[in-house]
Amino acid sequence: MTKKIAISVPDDVAERLAREPNVSAFVAESVRRVMAGERTRQALRNVGFALTDAGLAEAGRKLDEAQAKITPELRAEAAALLSESSRGRLAIHG
Template sequence: MTKKITISLPDDLAERLALEPNVSAFVADSLRSRVAGEKTREILRSVGFKLTDEGLARAHAEMEQAKASITPELRAQAAQLQAEVEAARARVRR
């Protein structure tokens, strides 16, 4: 079931949405991702993690730094290792 709603957005976001072939699907996927993140944080807090905006920002910055350090050579090595693992799994299944 779906429901049609009307929203107002800042110009930059409206322009970004204009690029999407299916705006409703894009918005729904984005909102689902946001809700999943909220649920994850809620679960982590309920089991004792002390999440702060500063801590989350620091973790995001560290993740971006780690992503930036992945060179094409490392990416190629990872792809090769993955191919080897998949080939070994295929041999075991036979």
């Protein structure tokens, strides 16, 4: 079942939606992703994780910092190691 609704969005969001061939599907998928995140956070809270907006923001910042340190050279080295290990030929460098 579907329901037609009218919404107002800021100009930048409207410009982004204008590029979508099916705005309804795009919005529905976006909202479902938010809902999935909410369910995940609630499940984590239910088993004892104390999640806060500040804690999530800090974790996101740390993840961004870590990802920024991944150079193309490091990515290539990791890919080579993964390839070697999958063939059972991983040599440990000391």
